[in-house]
Amino acid sequence: MSVEVGVGAGRTADTAATSDTAAEAFEKEACPLAEVLDHVAGKWSIGVLVAVAHGPVRFTELERIVEGISRRMLTLTLRRLERDGLLIRTVYPTVPPKVEYSLTDMARELHGTLRALTEWAERHRGEIAAARVRYDAAR
Amino acid sequence: MSVEVGVGAGRTADTAATSDTAAEAFEKEACPLAEVLDHVAGKWSIGVLVAVAHGPVRFTELERIVEGISRRMLTLTLRRLERDGLLIRTVYPTVPPKVEYSLTDMARELHGTLRALTEWAERHRGEIAAARVRYDAAR
DNA sequence: CAGAATCCGTGGGGATACTG
DNA sequence: CAGTATCCCCACGGATTCTG
Numbered sequence: 146m147s148v149e150v151g152v153g154a155g156r157t158a159d160t161a162a163t164s165d166t167a168a169e170a171f172e173k174e175a176c177p178l179a180e181v182l183d184h185v186a187g188k189w190s191i192g193v194l195v196a197v198a199h200g201p202v203r204f205t206e207l208e209r210i211v212e213g214i215s216r217r218m219l220t221l222t223l224r225r226l227e228r229d230g231l232l233i234r235t236v237y238p239t240v241p242p243k244v245e246y247s248l249t250d251m252a253r254e255l256h257g258t259l260r261a262l263t264e265w266a267e268r269h270r271g272e273i274a275a276a277r278v279r280y281d282a283a284r
Numbered sequence: 285m286s287v288e289v290g291v292g293a294g295r296t297a298d299t300a301a302t303s304d305t306a307a308e309a310f311e312k313e314a315c316p317l318a319e320v321l322d323h324v325a326g327k328w329s330i331g332v333l334v335a336v337a338h339g340p341v342r343f344t345e346l347e348r349i350v351e352g353i354s355r356r357m358l359t360l361t362l363r364r365l366e367r368d369g370l371l372i373r374t375v376y377p378t379v380p381p382k383v384e385y386s387l388t389d390m391a392r393e394l395h396g397t398l399r400a401l402t403e404w405a406e407r408h409r410g411e412i413a414a415a416r417v418r419y420d421a422a423r
Numbered sequence: 424c425a426g427a428a429t430c431c432g433t434g435g436g437g438a439t440a441c442t443g
Numbered sequence: 444c445a446g447t448a449t450c451c452c453c454a455c456g457g458a459t460t461c462t463g
Contacts, residue, residue: 166338166339167335167336167337167338167339167341167345167349168335168348168349170334170335170337170338171331171334171335171349171350174334174337174398174399174402175330175331175334175335175350177401177402177405177406177409178330178334178398178401178402178405179330179331180405180409180412181401181402181404181405182325182330184412186321186325187455188455188456189456191314191317191318191321192310192314192318195309195310195313195314195317196306196307196309196310196314197306198306198309198313199305199306199309200305200306202306203424203425204424204425204426205424205425206306208425209307210306210307210310211310215456215457215458216425216426216458216459217426217427217428217456217457217458217459218455218456218457219426220425220426220427221455221456227419228415228416228419228420229412229415229416230411230412230414230415230416230418230419236425239424240424240463241424241425242424242425242426242463243424243425244424244425244426251408251411251412254404254408255404255408258400258401258404259313259317259401260313261397261400262316262317262320262397262398262401263313263316263317263320265320265393265394265397266316266317266319266320267316269390269393269394270316270319272369272390273319273323273368273369273390275369276367276368276369277367277368277369279369280366280367280369281367326435327435327436328436342444342445343444343445343446344444344445347445354436354437354438354439355438355439355445355446355447356436356437356438356439356446356447356448357435357436357437358446359445359446359447360435360436375445378444379444380444380445381443381444381445381446382444382445383444383445383446
């Protein structure tokens with residue numbers, strides 16, 4: 146996804162003119178947000194995160210739970226989340242191999258925070274759908 | 285972005301076996317979350333949303349505030365947010381034309397919810413960076 | 424079982440020129 | 444000023460095959 150909100154190469158004083166509050170808010174709020182999304186966005190991250198949230202899950206389980214995901218994308222998503230310190234990968238040196246994924250504390254916290262978004266979505270699901278119909282009807 | 289978390293075409297009873305709690309949580313939580321992200325994700329949406337949050341902003345202002353955005357993407361992002369009922373577009377029939385964007389109540393609520401994410405990001409920024417360094421160093 | 428490697432298409436997004 | 448319209452590219456992601 147990327148979400149490079151662009152911290153801006155420091156506007157020179159003479160170009161800064163209108164709506165400074167909006168610009169300041171943008172720089173203060175948008176960037177950290179972009180960071181979160183850069184870790185969490187990407188078509189599958191959320192799905193994997195939520196699926197892993199309830200205790201250790203194995204690779205193949207995830208492949209089944211997160212429906213529609215390809216083997217490749219599951220691997221990539223897991224690697225990325227692990228790299229960002231959101232997932233713990235535990236390998237059991239058995240044969241056949243067994244690998245379990247679980248959330249770090251940091252990720253569990255994030256998972257809680259995301260719940261607020263879920264609730265927002267559920268509260269406004271209808272309103273959004275209605276807005277779309279209205280918008281589409283108007284052309 | 286898409287985030288099609290895949291509600292799944294209803295697993296047949298015989299295929300459902302392992303880790304049902306994770307699977308159930310996935311279906312209950314991931315999907316609404318995917319919906320939010322489908323409206324809010326997409327490299328520029330958050331930036332625009334935050335920039336618009338502080339009162340009516342004009343098109344050109346946004347083009348300057350949201351640094352790096354192209355004229356094309358700004359338009360597309362605005363249209364999408366408007367369609368989802370998150371933005372209000374007000375046209376003043378003057379010459380030259382003047383168009384102002386502002387958040388709907390629903391979007392303002394969302395903006396508040398996103399603040400929790402911002403805080404999470406700021407709290408764990410260092411931790412994430414450290415995790416990355418550690419991960420990259422380990423190969 | 425849990426991946427790594429390879430090939431390939433699709434569309435998201437950048438740059439630019441034009442217009443009411 | 445506030446957009447459309449057009450061209451083009453490449454990175455994301457799907458399908459498939461191979462392996463420790």
